[in-house]
Amino acid sequence: MSTLEEIRNYVDRLSEKTVNIARDIWEYAELSYTEIRSAKELEDALEEEGFRITTGIADIPTAFMAEYKVGTGVPVMGFLGEYDALDGLSQAAGKPVREAVVQGGCGHGCGHNLLGAGCFAAAVAVKDYLLNNEMNGTVIYFGCPAEEGAGSKQFIARAGYFDKVDFAYTWHPNSRNEVSGKSSVAIMGANFIFDGIASHAGGAPHLGRSALDAVELMNVGCNYLREHMIDQARVHYAYSDAGGTAPNVVQSHAVIKYEVRAPKVNQMQELFTRVVDIAKGAALMTGTEMNYEITMAFSDYIQNKTLAPIMSDALREAGPPAWTEEDYKLAGEFFRTYPKSTQQSILEQLAEYIDPDEIERTMLDRPLDSVTREFDPKETRYESGSTDVGDVGYATPTVTLHIATAGLGNVGHSWQNTALANSPIGMKGMLKAAEVMALAAVNTFRNPELIAKAKEELRKKNGGRYTCPLPEYVQPPIGRY
Numbered sequence: 001m002s003t004l005e006e007i008r009n010y011v012d013r014l015s016e017k018t019v020n021i022a023r024d025i026w027e028y029a030e031l032s033y034t035e036i037r038s039a040k041e042l043e044d045a046l047e048e049e050g051f052r053i054t055t056g057i058a059d060i061p062t063a064f065m066a067e068y069k070v071g072t073g074v075p076v077m078g079f080l081g082e083y084d085a086l087d088g089l090s091q092a093a094g095k096p097v098r099e100a101v102v103q104g105g106c107g108h109g110c111g112h113n114l115l116g117a118g119c120f121a122a123a124v125a126v127k128d129y130l131l132n133n134e135m136n137g138t139v140i141y142f143g144c145p146a147e148e149g150a151g152s153k154q155f156i157a158r159a160g161y162f163d164k165v166d167f168a169y170t171w172h173p174n175s176r177n178e179v180s181g182k183s184s185v186a187i188m189g190a191n192f193i194f195d196g197i198a199s200h201a202g203g204a205p206h207l208g209r210s211a212l213d214a215v216e217l218m219n220v221g222c223n224y225l226r227e228h229m230i231d232q233a234r235v236h237y238a239y240s241d242a243g244g245t246a247p248n249v250v251q252s253h254a255v256i257k258y259e260v261r262a263p264k265v266n267q268m269q270e271l272f273t274r275v276v277d278i279a280k281g282a283a284l285m286t287g288t289e290m291n292y293e294i295t296m297a298f299s300d301y302i303q304n305k306t307l308a309p310i311m312s313d314a315l316r317e318a319g320p321p322a323w324t325e326e327d328y329k330l331a332g333e334f335f336r337t338y339p340k341s342t343q344q345s346i347l348e349q350l351a352e353y354i355d356p357d358e359i360e361r362t363m364l365d366r367p368l369d370s371v372t373r374e375f376d377p378k379e380t381r382y383e384s385g386s387t388d389v390g391d392v393g394y395a396t397p398t399v400t401l402h403i404a405t406a407g408l409g410n411v412g413h414s415w416q417n418t419a420l421a422n423s424p425i426g427m428k429g430m431l432k433a434a435e436v437m438a439l440a441a442v443n444t445f446r447n448p449e450l451i452a453k454a455k456e457e458l459r460k461k462n463g464g465r466y467t468c469p470l471p472e473y474v475q476p477p478i479g480r481y
Ligand SMILES: [Zn+2]
Pocket: 110, 111, 112, 147, 172
């Protein structure tokens, strides 16, 4: 029996349980840091399989670690499971018509129910393989909450949980089957708090010092900054306290939320320092005081180029999910739920992956990714999103797999995605992801030289140790984010 066949057997044994877990987590639809039932269900399932559970790691109640050691326990690998939902995306399972289960409720619009359950199946399949083949190694399932919020993986990394991990694999539900070469950008979020002096805006304006003026000048300064920053950088802001609603009172207190993004974590930090300088200038100009608190930060994510080909080879060997005519039909129905203009822009975007002459026919007949796409080490582009997987990538060699759990061109963070995350298409993609990740993990365990090379690549990137982009004073914002 080939390694792939053996792994398929293990994933098959787990498939019913894995689908049930994914369905349950989908129904719980718990937001960042409140994933109590979701985490518990995964912990219980892993414990039943003999994993040793540590709950509440890195001072996050819904973060956990489940370990299984075989033989000497070396090498050590980690799977990164997520299970948090999104606000406002409640939607009936598998239904291509907008229909919330709970009006205004939460939903798995990013498919993290599939992500968490798929990593469960992969971790158990690797454990079974090691046991039955008398191979040494440790498999750890990291339960990582709040990816959609302020994150958890950077806190888990800062607490040293990845220090003895030789490599980490994860996946994300997607519309394609690929090991993408694209990276994601680093991000830092902060509140800037200005304090001035209140006074009668008509009677004694000269006695007032306006915090609102300071915020406005900070924004003007940052808008001038845009011309002098790199193209891929982003700066966004939102008022969280504009100082009240009375124009006849000089506003003595104002708070603005900023987010700064740049491809690399050091570029992001440099840009953030310039934003802080502008805030200081605004305070000086207005005679107010400025304080800021960093609220969140993720490092940029880049695939480990030494290990990505192992995942890519495993994907090619395992092949795409076996879609049926019914799956294609359902995917087509979802595609047609988008407004015509969105459909048009989806078709245009698909030209990046599909021969332009084939796009219309593909979307008509087979609108689910039916091929596998190789890792391209020469790819240098960045996606404009950010993820806390980036921090794991600075702590241990990390690779992320994409498997289709939705139709080609499907839009992320949408009700369509929530529906598909509890559909035959989503479940099929999830089980395929488990199979590919487990195969890649076993093949990596067998290749210690490659692991050494991957760690050398990491050393060049992080200088020998993980540095958290967050200052030490920033703790997981449980209940505050
Ligand atoms: Zn996600």
